[in-house]
Amino acid sequence: MKGASIIVATYNRSNILSKAVDSLLNQKTRHDYEIIIVNDGSTDNTKEVLKTYENNNKIKTINIEKNSGPAEARNLGFKTSKYLISIVMDDDCIADPHWLDEMLEPFSYSKIGISSNYFVWVDGERIFGGTSTAYLNKAVKDVGYFDKRFRFALWEDTDLVFRIMDAGYKIGFAEGANYIHFRENPKKLVGKIKYAFRRMYIHQSDVLLFKKHPIRGAKYFRVKLGFLIPPINDFKKATGLWYGKKLSLSSPQGVEFIRGNGILSKTLIIIFGIAYSISVKFFRLYGSIKYGKLLL
Secondary structure, X not given: OOOEEEEXXXXXXXXXXXXXXXXXXXXXXXXXXXXXXXXXXXXXXXXXXXXXXXXXXXXXXXEXXXXXXXXXXXXXXXXXXXXXXXXXXOOOEEXXXXXXXXXXXXXXXXXXXXXEOOEEEEOOEEEEOOOOEEEEHHHHHHHOOOOOOOOOOOOHHHHXXXXXXXXXXXXXEOOOOOEEEOOOOOOOHHHHXXXXXXXXXXXXXXXXXXXXXXXXXXXXXXXXXXXXXXXXXXXXXXXXXXXXXXXEEEOOOOOEEEEOOXXXXXXXXXXXXXXXXXXXXXXXXXXXXXXXXXXX
């Protein structure tokens, strides 16, 4: 069946979810499509928000009672899809009106198993995987779907992309598939601390990606001595210098805590950046014990 299923896994984002869904409903497209919203055990009023769409025949909802993580939630979406292509889109992304057409355009070429607008540069090469990524359902099924061991929203998509590439499929860049990704900065100190701890904690997943893809993982993480991610790389990620931006205490996801506007703020950023670089290696050590592969 021609068209696409857009899979939106959501967890406690009721404040932005309707805007994301409305942007998908308002696509100016020549293609048929459906929107599969997987409510991954949300404890806010997400169910109430979803009820406002219950009479819309483009929308299908799946409610999971207990949070299972993005990999499992998206797998349910893939297994429910009625089209040959499924697109992963985050619940805090607002799609451009022509986003869908641009996402599907690369599939007009042979051997394309993935079309993506999301990537990072690694040594001059685009590494794809993340939100705004479309998959040929057959390719996903052939490689076994998302790996549920990636319990957090980190590397589960990169792992899937790597496995699909290993299966012989190519990736198309959906250059014009534009969208806005909203990032909410925690407002209270407790929220900031929780966010920072979670960002460090989930880096245990680095080890699993490295174990499953030792060659690609070594290149992606710039591993030295066979097991060490240079501390300067972690420091750059925590201080906004990873992509050549100005000094700030921030995350690669765009959440910013302190801007380096003065001597005091720059000093604090450097101190916290060093602390982060040390702490994240303890969580990788935990992941090394958990997955049986050394990465620090």
